[in-house]
Amino acid sequence: xxxxxxxxxxxxxxxxxxxxxxxxxxxxxxxxxxxxxxxxxxxxxxxxxxxxxxxxxxxxxxxxxxxxxxxxxxxxxxxxxxxxxxxxxxxxxxxxxxxxxxxxxxxxxxxxxxxxxxxxxxxxxxxxxxxxxxxxxxxxxxxxxxxxxxxxxxxxxxxxxxxxxxxxxxxxxxxxxxxxxxxxxxxxxxxxxxxxxxxxxxxxxxxxxxxxxxxxxxxxxxxxxxxxxxxxxxxxxxxxxxxxxxxxxxxxxxxxxxxxxxxxxxxxxxxxxxxxxxxxxxxxxxxxxxxx
Amino acid sequence: xxxxxxxxxxxxxxxxxxxxxxxxxxxxxxxxxxxxxxxxxxxxxxxxxxxxxxxxxxxxxxxxxxxxxxxxxxxxxxxxxxxxxxxxxxxxxxxxxxxxxxxxxxxxxxxxxxxxxxxxxxxxxxxxxxxxxxxxxxxxxxxxxxxxxxxxxxxxxxxxxxxxxxxxxxxxxxxxxxxxxxxxxxxxxxxxxxxxxxxxxxxxxxxxxxxxxxxxxxxxxxxxxxxxxxxxxxxxxxxxxxxxxxxxxxxxxxxxxxxxxxxxxxxxxxxxxxxxxxxxxxxxxxxxxxxxxxxxxxxxxxxxxxxxxxxxxxxxxxxxxxxxxxxxxxxxxxxxxxxxxxxxxxxxxxxxxxxxxxxxxxxxxx
Numbered sequence: 001x002x003x004x005x006x007x008x009x010x011x012x013x014x015x016x017x018x019x020x021x022x023x024x025x026x027x028x029x030x031x032x033x034x035x036x037x038x039x040x041x042x043x044x045x046x047x048x049x050x051x052x053x054x055x056x057x058x059x060x061x062x063x064x065x066x067x068x069x070x071x072x073x074x075x076x077x078x079x080x081x082x083x084x085x086x087x088x089x090x091x092x093x094x095x096x097x098x099x100x101x102x103x104x105x106x107x108x109x110x111x112x113x114x115x116x117x118x119x120x121x122x123x124x125x126x127x128x129x130x131x132x133x134x135x136x137x138x139x140x141x142x143x144x145x146x147x148x149x150x151x152x153x154x155x156x157x158x159x160x161x162x163x164x165x166x167x168x169x170x171x172x173x174x175x176x177x178x179x180x181x182x183x184x185x186x187x188x189x190x191x192x193x194x195x196x197x198x199x200x201x202x203x204x205x206x207x208x209x210x211x212x213x214x215x216x217x218x219x220x221x222x223x224x225x226x227x228x229x230x231x232x233x234x235x236x237x238x239x240x241x242x243x244x245x246x247x248x249x250x251x252x253x254x255x256x257x258x259x260x261x262x263x264x265x266x267x268x269x270x271x272x273x274x275x276x277x278x279x280x281x282x283x284x285x286x287x288x289x290x291x292x
Numbered sequence: 293x294x295x296x297x298x299x300x301x302x303x304x305x306x307x308x309x310x311x312x313x314x315x316x317x318x319x320x321x322x323x324x325x326x327x328x329x330x331x332x333x334x335x336x337x338x339x340x341x342x343x344x345x346x347x348x349x350x351x352x353x354x355x356x357x358x359x360x361x362x363x364x365x366x367x368x369x370x371x372x373x374x375x376x377x378x379x380x381x382x383x384x385x386x387x388x389x390x391x392x393x394x395x396x397x398x399x400x401x402x403x404x405x406x407x408x409x410x411x412x413x414x415x416x417x418x419x420x421x422x423x424x425x426x427x428x429x430x431x432x433x434x435x436x437x438x439x440x441x442x443x444x445x446x447x448x449x450x451x452x453x454x455x456x457x458x459x460x461x462x463x464x465x466x467x468x469x470x471x472x473x474x475x476x477x478x479x480x481x482x483x484x485x486x487x488x489x490x491x492x493x494x495x496x497x498x499x500x501x502x503x504x505x506x507x508x509x510x511x512x513x514x515x516x517x518x519x520x521x522x523x524x525x526x527x528x529x530x531x532x533x534x535x536x537x538x539x540x541x542x543x544x545x546x547x548x549x550x551x552x553x554x555x556x557x558x559x560x561x562x563x564x565x566x567x568x569x570x571x572x573x574x575x576x577x578x579x580x581x582x583x584x585x586x587x588x589x590x591x592x593x594x595x596x597x598x599x600x601x602x603x604x605x606x607x608x609x610x611x612x613x614x615x616x617x618x619x620x621x622x623x624x625x626x627x628x629x630x631x632x633x634x635x636x637x638x639x640x641x642x643x644x645x646x647x648x649x650x651x652x653x654x655x656x657x658x
Contacts, residue, residue: 025462123331130335131342132590132627134605138612139343139620143350220471224594227473228609242477246598251481251492264477268470275469 012205012285019284026280032273036266040085051079061255068258071241072248077259083236085266091149091156091222096214098157103164104207108195110165111172121169125162133159137221141230149235152225156218164210171206175199205285212278216271223267238263325640332632336625340399343624344392347617354408354615355384381406382618395621404625405618409610415622419607423626425498426596426603429519430588433526438581441531445538446570449546460535468532473594476525480599495521496600522601526588537580541573548572575645582638586631 020026054074062069068077110121140155141147175181176199184198200207225231226239229247233240245251245260320326358376363369377384382391382405398405404415444464448457483490495518499505503514545551546569554564593605600606604623611620 025465126331127335127338130586130628130631131339132608132624132631134590134593135608135612135620135624135627136342136346138593138609139346139350142612143346216469223471224473227594228597242474246477251477251485254485257481257485260477260481264474268474271469271471272466275465279465 012208015284016205016208016281019281020277023280023283025276029273029276029280032269033277036085036270036273037089039082040089043082044086047079047082049079049083051075051083059250059253059256059259062258068262069255071259072244072250072256077262080236080241081238081262081266084238084241084263087149087235087237088219088222088239088267089270091153092215092218094150094153095156095160095218095221096211098154099161099164099214099218100207100211102157102161103168103210104200106161107165107168108172108200109191111169112176112191112195112199118169121165125165128159128162131159134221134224137225138228138230141225146232149222152222152231153218156221160214160217160221164214167210168203168207171203172199175202205281209278209281209285212274212281216274219267219271238267242267324643325636328636328639332636335632336628339628340396340621340625343621344395344617347612347615347620348388348391350615352615353384354380354617357614357616358408358411379411380408381412395618399625404622407619408616409614409619415618418619419604419622419626422603422607425601426589426592426605428515429522429601429603430526430585430592432519433523434530434585434588436523436527437530438534438584440527441534442538442570442574444531444535446542446565446573448535448539449542449573450565452543457539461539464532464535466532467528468536470529471594472525472529472591473598475529476521476595476598479521479525479528490521492521498602518601521599522595525595525599526592530584530588533584537577538573541576542569545569545573575642578642578645579635579638582631582634585634586627589627589630 020030052075054070057066057070057074058072060066060070060074066076066078068081071077071080106121110118136159137155141152144151172195181194181198184194189198222231223239223242226237227243227246229243231237231240233244241263242260245256245263248256250256250260355373355376358379359369359372362375363372367375382394386394395405402416404419407413407415407418410418444460448460451457480490480492484492494500497518499511499514499518503511505511551564551568554568559568589604592603593609595601596603596605597609604627608620608623610616611623
């Protein structure tokens with residue numbers, strides 16, 4: 001049985017890989033994402049982490065010494081750009097992982113068990129979906145004055161699971177009527193075994209796509225929190241750069257523009273890359289979409 | 293969702309008037325619309341409770357904020373605290389359950405309490421000062437996005453796999469991916485500094501300084517002028533999603549038999565596109581409009597912060613910062629009821645249009 005599951009996920013993987021490499025936009029998206037990941041996670045080993053405040057070098061324009069100029073404190077913008085990407089990306093990925101784990105467990109069990117459990121889960125998704133997400137995020141963020149990135153990930157993860165829960169539940173509802181699940185049930189294999197070994201691997205590709213979508217949502221939220229000035233301003237973070245640039249009216253000063261536009265472009269490009277990847281993956285998994 | 297159809301009582305006793313009325317009441321109580329309504333009220337209640345307790349669990353309370361303001365005028369901290377407690381319309385020292393009862397019993401009669409920071413002003417007044425602005429900017433932006441999105445989506449579906457379709461699909465995906473507040477920043481930066489076509493310092497806020505709010509041409513023109521940035525932000529940020537959704541919906545309809553039959557009957561392409569394809573493609577999107585409005589209003593807080601547009605979003609942000617319990621609870625009540633009841637109405641409309649929804653939501657996925 002275990003070999004069969006492995007083969008199943010291997011099949012999904014190769015379908016996904018083909019979906020990316022064969023679609024021009026998907027391939028571009030993947031290149032953008034990989035390039036930004038390399039820039040962020042390899043770049044931090046190549047730049048000098050020491051980035052002192054220099055009152056004589058405020059808002060310097062782009063030059064050979066300061067590739068993207070300097071910011072309002074005289075710090076090198078390029079160094080900040082390299083160092084500032086790690087946090088939004090790993091917090092986004094962690095938050096997305098929490099969302100997906102919660103959604104998969106609740107959605108799969110609700111769809112499979114139905115009855116009372118299903119009712120409760122549906123009710124809970126109803127309530128969580130109605131809560132104004134950003135407002136609650138703001139309340140919680142100001143609750144913990146020095147909130148750690150880990151907590152941010154946890155909060156975002158715990159507030160965004162309902163949408164995915166619903167669609168996974170709907171998929172399980174249709175999957176569980178199929179013959180191979182009937183067969184598994186007749187063998188008396190037990191609920192956890194049927195749900196997690198027989199049903200879920202069939203949705204691996206779909207879950208993976210939703211993980212990427214969850215990453216984009218989480219990055220939206222964490223950058224937004226920085227923009228509202230609700231997270232500690234000590235870390236290196238693209239969101240914080242945008243907030244500081246905006247607060248100091250950097251948009252009015254042409255030579256200060258890199259400090260505002262560089263992190264903005266990085267976030268926008270990363271989001272666009274992820275979305276292009278998900279679209280080509282969706283088409284690969286669901287050939288009917290290709291004709292649409 | 294399993295549906296229990298009301299079973300007719302097995303042995304019907306002689307129908308008296310009272311019994312008949314009771315049965316009608318039971319029928320209403322069990323009807324689809326009313327079941328959804330009860331659920332909506334429950335959701336609003338739970339969300340308001342969450343806001344109530346979360347706010348009170350936060351470090352610092354309105355007394356601290358008010359006392360801080362008062363002591364800036366040269367009053368000693370102890371006196372400032374006493375003054376602050378006096379000026380509050382509620383007793384911050386009362387036990388939590390008493391505050392809870394006071395608030396929710398007031399809420400039932402429509403009384404949302406008074407603001408803490410703007411001493412003595414009813415919350416409903418505070419909210420009504422900003423709500424129209426958010427509704428105006430979000431509503432106009434989303435309307436533009438939906439109208440253009442549906443149009444482009446239909447064009448894309450008709451020209452499937454053409455160059456136009458590929459280009460528009462790409463643009464739609466890109467627009468849908470970029471966070472709305474980044475779009476606002478980009479609009480301002482590109483428009484003011486790089487192109488020099490707009491003057492952001494002049495366009496911030498909801499209306500110009502010298503303009504009197506009122507029903508006159510000056511004010512309306514000025515409000516529209518200040519609305520350009522938020523409205524175009526909301527429009528650009530949401531149009532991509534609508535284009536893609538409409539394209540998928542139209543493509544689905546184009547394959548249906550009745551379209552083929554309409555063609556065979558020799559109807560003009562325009563008539564088929566509008567009355568046959570367009571109408572049937574748009575119908576399933578009705579519930580999505582309500583959800584979309586809710587998400588955009590929720591995300592308005594970030595756009596309003598960037599553009600300094602004093603709407604509901606900025607109000608809730610300042611309410612959190614000033615620990616203005618009642619204003620924040622009021623905002624939560626208003627926004628969640630808006631979301632819940634527009635959803636409810638959309639569901640009812642859609643349930644009339646497509647009876648399958650009332651029975652089950654299983655098919656939606658397959």
